[in-house]
Amino acid sequence: MAAEREPPPLGDGKPTDFEDLEDGEDLFTSTVSTLESSPSSPEPASLPAEDISANSNGPKPTEVGLDDDREDLFAEATEEVSLDSPEREPILSSEPSPAITPVTPTTLIAPRIESKSMSAPVIFDRSREEIEEEANGDIFDIEIGVSDPEKVGDGMNAYMAYRVTTKTSLSMFSKSEFSVKRRFSDFLGLHSKLASKYLHVGYIVPPAPEKSIVGMTKVKVGKEDSSSTEFVEKRRAALERYLQRTVKHPTLLQDPDLRQFLESSELPRAVNTQALSGAGILRMVNKAADAVNKMTIKMNESDAWFEEKQQQFENLDQQLRKLHASVEALVCHRKELSANTAAFAKSAAMLGNSEDHTALSRALSQLAEVEEKIDQLHQEQAFADFYMFSELLSDYIRLIAAVKGVFDHRMKCWQKWEDAQITLLKKREAEAKMMVANKPDKIQQAKNEIREWEAKVQQGERDFEQISKTIRKEVGRFEKERVKDFKTVIIKYLESLVQTQQQLIKYWEAFLPEAKAIA
Amino acid sequence: METHAEAGKEGKPSCASVDLQGDSSLQVEISDAVSERDKVKFTVQTKSCLPYFARTEFSVVRQHEEFIWLHDAYVENEEYAGLIIPPAPPRPDFEASREKLQKLGEGDSSVTREEFAKMKQELEAEYLAIFKKTVAMHEVFLQRLAAHPTLRRDHNFFVFLEYGQDLSVRGKNRKELLGGFLRNIVKSADEALITGMSGLKEVDDFFEHERTFLLEYHTRIRDACLRADRVMRAHKCLADDYIPISAALSSLGTQEVNQLRTSFLKLAELFERLRKLEGRVASDEDLKLSDMLRYYMRDSQAAKDLLYRRLRALADYENANKALDKARTRNREVRPAESHQQLCCQRFERLSDSAKQELMDFKSRRVSSFRKNLIELAELELKHAKASTLILRNTLVALKGEP
Numbered sequence: 001m002a003a004e005r006e007p008p009p010l011g012d013g014k015p016t017d018f019e020d021l022e023d024g025e026d027l028f029t030s031t032v033s034t035l036e037s038s039p040s041s042p043e044p045a046s047l048p049a050e051d052i053s054a055n056s057n058g059p060k061p062t063e064v065g066l067d068d069d070r071e072d073l074f075a076e077a078t079e080e081v082s083l084d085s086p087e088r089e090p091i092l093s094s095e096p097s098p099a100i101t102p103v104t105p106t107t108l109i110a111p112r113i114e115s116k117s118m119s120a121p122v123i124f125d126r127s128r129e130e131i132e133e134e135a136n137g138d139i140f141d142i143e144i145g146v147s148d149p150e151k152v153g154d155g156m157n158a159y160m161a162y163r164v165t166t167k168t169s170l171s172m173f174s175k176s177e178f179s180v181k182r183r184f185s186d187f188l189g190l191h192s193k194l195a196s197k198y199l200h201v202g203y204i205v206p207p208a209p210e211k212s213i214v215g216m217t218k219v220k221v222g223k224e225d226s227s228s229t230e231f232v233e234k235r236r237a238a239l240e241r242y243l244q245r246t247v248k249h250p251t252l253l254q255d256p257d258l259r260q261f262l263e264s265s266e267l268p269r270a271v272n273t274q275a276l277s278g279a280g281i282l283r284m285v286n287k288a289a290d291a292v293n294k295m296t297i298k299m300n301e302s303d304a305w306f307e308e309k310q311q312q313f314e315n316l317d318q319q320l321r322k323l324h325a326s327v328e329a330l331v332c333h334r335k336e337l338s339a340n341t342a343a344f345a346k347s348a349a350m351l352g353n354s355e356d357h358t359a360l361s362r363a364l365s366q367l368a369e370v371e372e373k374i375d376q377l378h379q380e381q382a383f384a385d386f387y388m389f390s391e392l393l394s395d396y397i398r399l400i401a402a403v404k405g406v407f408d409h410r411m412k413c414w415q416k417w418e419d420a421q422i423t424l425l426k427k428r429e430a431e432a433k434m435m436v437a438n439k440p441d442k443i444q445q446a447k448n449e450i451r452e453w454e455a456k457v458q459q460g461e462r463d464f465e466q467i468s469k470t471i472r473k474e475v476g477r478f479e480k481e482r483v484k485d486f487k488t489v490i491i492k493y494l495e496s497l498v499q500t501q502q503q504l505i506k507y508w509e510a511f512l513p514e515a516k517a518i519a
Numbered sequence: 520m521e522t523h524a525e526a527g528k529e530g531k532p533s534c535a536s537v538d539l540q541g542d543s544s545l546q547v548e549i550s551d552a553v554s555e556r557d558k559v560k561f562t563v564q565t566k567s568c569l570p571y572f573a574r575t576e577f578s579v580v581r582q583h584e585e586f587i588w589l590h591d592a593y594v595e596n597e598e599y600a601g602l603i604i605p606p607a608p609p610r611p612d613f614e615a616s617r618e619k620l621q622k623l624g625e626g627d628s629s630v631t632r633e634e635f636a637k638m639k640q641e642l643e644a645e646y647l648a649i650f651k652k653t654v655a656m657h658e659v660f661l662q663r664l665a666a667h668p669t670l671r672r673d674h675n676f677f678v679f680l681e682y683g684q685d686l687s688v689r690g691k692n693r694k695e696l697l698g699g700f701l702r703n704i705v706k707s708a709d710e711a712l713i714t715g716m717s718g719l720k721e722v723d724d725f726f727e728h729e730r731t732f733l734l735e736y737h738t739r740i741r742d743a744c745l746r747a748d749r750v751m752r753a754h755k756c757l758a759d760d761y762i763p764i765s766a767a768l769s770s771l772g773t774q775e776v777n778q779l780r781t782s783f784l785k786l787a788e789l790f791e792r793l794r795k796l797e798g799r800v801a802s803d804e805d806l807k808l809s810d811m812l813r814y815y816m817r818d819s820q821a822a823k824d825l826l827y828r829r830l831r832a833l834a835d836y837e838n839a840n841k842a843l844d845k846a847r848t849r850n851r852e853v854r855p856a857e858s859h860q861q862l863c864c865q866r867f868e869r870l871s872d873s874a875k876q877e878l879m880d881f882k883s884r885r886v887s888s889f890r891k892n893l894i895e896l897a898e899l900e901l902k903h904a905k906a907s908t909l910i911l912r913n914t915l916v917a918l919k920g921e922p
Contacts, residue, residue: 323767
């Protein structure tokens, strides 16, 4: 598989060269290499199982091709598997290999050709930018809808099945319009797979909606009240947004797990997503361990950009949380206003009935009707407050947590590199000692170990460079998306507010002549 | 105090009937008011060419308790039994507002300085609004008395308006409060007894209708008033919610380095303006709807009280009739029984006549007041909705126009 790979675009492939080029360039190499690696998956025979998944489904951490790449690749793969969440194992085993259609998105073929003529970096730049623009525009023509929540089964084993409909013109899919039934744990399973493949190399994987034991229990138990319908609707909308964000990510869109999720009629059940399963508990333990590790890693940040960005995201996180809390209060109070208006409408109607002056009585009844309509209006506005404004904020709070996670992975990567360097130093010292003590067999062993660790140091450095590059690109893309997202939603939300006011005008204008008619 | 002048014009729950403006022979107004620790001092100014007064223009300082004393004096006066006594103004209550201001002062460290300033501003405005309202209600009470042809000629009223010194009316002590409480129980017992008494036939359809009407009306208007209050408070809450939202958007905007910067800052500004509009909607609902309902709840209670008094007069009349019959059959003390019956009859008829007039006035007052307030309410709601639409649209244009 490694043999199939084209030599990387840049001849010597040293990380330093990349620094001369713009950030945008990095997009190019990784997508190209992803392309190149994916179709190679149907060739499992020569390689250990883990490598298939590592190489076919994910971007290779080692894109800068050195000659002894192959070895490092495998070494990399085994290491990665053990470091990351244990979920990887079951996922790897349950993966059906390959009814995977070779990936040939037309947009990315052109750059492939151009990549061979790397002599003119200027042309390189432009074409890359073009592709980036195309990638952001309508070529990524895929629309996802999540609809028709349907309860399946009874009692505590019941679950909600959602219809996931895809409409697309992308050729990687076998049809242009298709739908499947998925349950919530399927979505969690998808996220879990994507996260395990892409998070540790610096991709911002959109987080899945949160579990809610209370919410789901109510639904399972069969309470058909408004709070459980609201819960299901909230979840449906969240699942839809989750998928829409995921498919917008150019790298994730290429992922076969994602395709399988969208297309396959049958999906193996993702059991390890349950909160109280063994894997779930292990997840919690790992998270705790991670938190401790984060505190103890003291990284020498050589790149101010990362420090700046981390600070930025930290601030953004704080501000968004504050805003979110305030908007939640707004939603709550608007619902209260709606309820109070409805109650008032009723008592105004009663008062109108009592009133013995006919014209005033009629006017009061009209007032009651107006207030009833206004109550509806407030309710609708509260929904808009919530689904547009509040949910956007909570989505981004969780997205930023994913971004922070990616920065943390970079730190861990650095730590690994650092540790390798320290170990290398120790091995060199050991060798020196052996030289002095003159133990020939031990010296050979020491030399072997030194070579091993030199390679690891190089790998560590390469990984670190790679993840840094990926993060830069990802953050750029994320910020662009964020701006677009917020602007769209803000405009939609303001339009809903305008709607409400216009309706109010309509209602009061209709009432005014009634009030004037009181004689 | 300049704040008062405004209260006189717009803050007043103008539930008074139209002819208040017409009669200028006795003009009463509260020209100033000062709020101290736990009392409010009202400056009552009178302009009159009537002969009862020593001067044509004069003013005195009165406190709430003195208003209550005046009201009670009217209620206890037999001469006015056939009239609807204007309801007493409610006690000035700044407790809730003061508590909120205190809580704000105790401080919440997560609140920014701008937020704090705005919240303080809101609470101060609330305090001021309550103040204006209490001034208005005390004023309306006096003005209704001044406008009523019979009530305005009361001696206690003149004393209240003119006597320069303190009226030394202490607040009701425990015994008197209890007494008042018992009196209310007796009244409702009376009412029940009276209607249950066989033989007490309501002779007049008009009053029968009024009785059933007022009983139901009073309950329902009290209900409507309470619920209108809740709507107004929820609206106020909503307006207050915009403060932290605007502040958070503002911080977000200043932190951003991309195009969202201007978007967030514009949104922050928008919410600040929406807050003011929502606040105005809330206060207009308060004045035009809640306050009006509350006033007529009290006024309808006063009308009910009139009906009770009349019913008791009727009961007395019935009893006097029975006593007269008894005396006649026994042929003993017929004359005193006769004269007593005569008195009761006259009293009853006097009460009935004036009550009829009063109740009809009550109806026309109520109708015109509702009409005025409902029209003003609708017009104000429209005004605010249009203003909101305008600023929302402007912001949308600005946001859409940006790259």
